[in-house]
Amino acid sequence: MTSRTKSPATAGGRAGGPRRRLRARAAALRNRLMVGLFMPRRRKRTAQLHYAAILDGQTVNLHAQLPPSAGLPERAEIVLRRGRRRHPSEARVYEGPNGEALVDAAVLLGADVGGLPVTSGRWRIRLRLYSGRRSRTLSLLLLQPPVPYEGPTKPMEASPVTGERHRLGRSVRGSARVVSTGARAAVEVSKVHLTHAGVTVDFRVLGTGVDEPWAEFVASGRRIEQAVTPIGPGAFSVHVPLGQMTPRGGRPEHWDVVLRDRTGRSMRLGRRLHDVRNPLRVFAMRSMAITPSGHQPMIVQPRYTPAGNLRVTCTRMPEAG
Incomplete structure (x- = not known):
């Protein structure tokens, strides 16, 4: 004879129904x-x-x-x-x-x-x-x-x-x-500066503290760790050379930016303290055709996702083969 046990999620979900109805x-x-x-x-x-x-x-x-x-x-x-x-x-x-x-x-x-x-x-x-x-x-x-x-x-x-x-x-x-x-823990982007040398992102940490932080630029199967530089109370800057972000295949690579610290905390960089409903359209940034030293030409496009997260898309130039 077997006994059945309820998982915590199932039990909590069933108990939450009466509580929600009572609150309503x-x-x-x-x-x-x-x-x-x-x-x-x-x-x-x-x-x-x-x-x-x-x-x-x-x-x-x-x-x-x-x-x-x-x-x-x-x-x-x-x-x-x-x-x-x-x-x-x-x-x-x-x-x-x-x-x-x-x-x-x-x-x-x-x-x-x-x-x-x-x-x-x-x-x-x-x-x-x-x-x-x-x-x-x-x-x-x-x-x-x-x-x-x-x-x-x-x-x-x-x-x-x-x-x-x-x-x-x-x-x-x-x-x-x-x-x-109080402020929710978040990393708010203040400025994105794109040059032929790389991408520089200024940002603020809100609602929490960070201990010896660093930034990671993350794409599918790839990860670039970069040091951050303090530029004010709770404010930092990070720079990544574009030569490290060149696409390895024919498809575009989408790089997200994550702030980490030695406590194991990780937070996505983005823009959330605004009043627009479509940050992807309103906070549009120009793309740039760049040829990093020793690499093939590519198009670099910083942008914000519908959720407000910062994303840098790197696409190999079609004529580069």
Whole structure:
């Protein structure tokens, strides 16, 4: 008589189904409470956001209308709060065309870019109003969460400078908040320079550290190890001679670039901190016909894959036979 055992993947997959359904039911109940109960009751005593978005990955853009009870304050500021930490940012308050009080704000996030020093976690967004010596604080009611738009570009998912990620969310009572997370471990290409001598790639390491790193240019059955040169904090440069990348057969050879270090970590080089939907088309780079010393002519084409990974394609010139 034989016994059957379930693999961890199978058991985990079956257990994940009920958990997903439970989370979905909890989210639906939360949304019903928010839209049907809390938000209608809070409309008259909160500032209502007519627009809220983070388009560049690091700036919160807000446009809100104050409740009639707030009058027209002399000045206003946005305050991000988490626990005992509070970070204020100036806002503009003015009178709208129908006499309503409106507030606009652009809040830059991240100490490294000169913005508010937010850390990972959920930050409540509050509006602080001042009239003379008096002040009051209002919640910002997010009636509709940001909706992704169509087109060749999209909202940035991360800061293009630091890689830190910020998104807008809502509490169960409908109040707006910013959810921040640290940068994901990645190697971001800053510049690709192609000459008749070789390919030079400048890049940044985000979200992690590297210990005695080096780069590898990898094609099918081939591997070229190259030293990297530090050019700034977390920034490096690598150069590979094109004489080492000449195709061995008649087919093109596609070289990917990988950063490795002595801990065994490996990360692909690419461009991911951008707002375009097709990096292959938008970040197109010129090809070059090159004849490395002692080798046959070839065409070298650096490019980005649809996933954003850097790839260098080397193709033997047809007339070279």
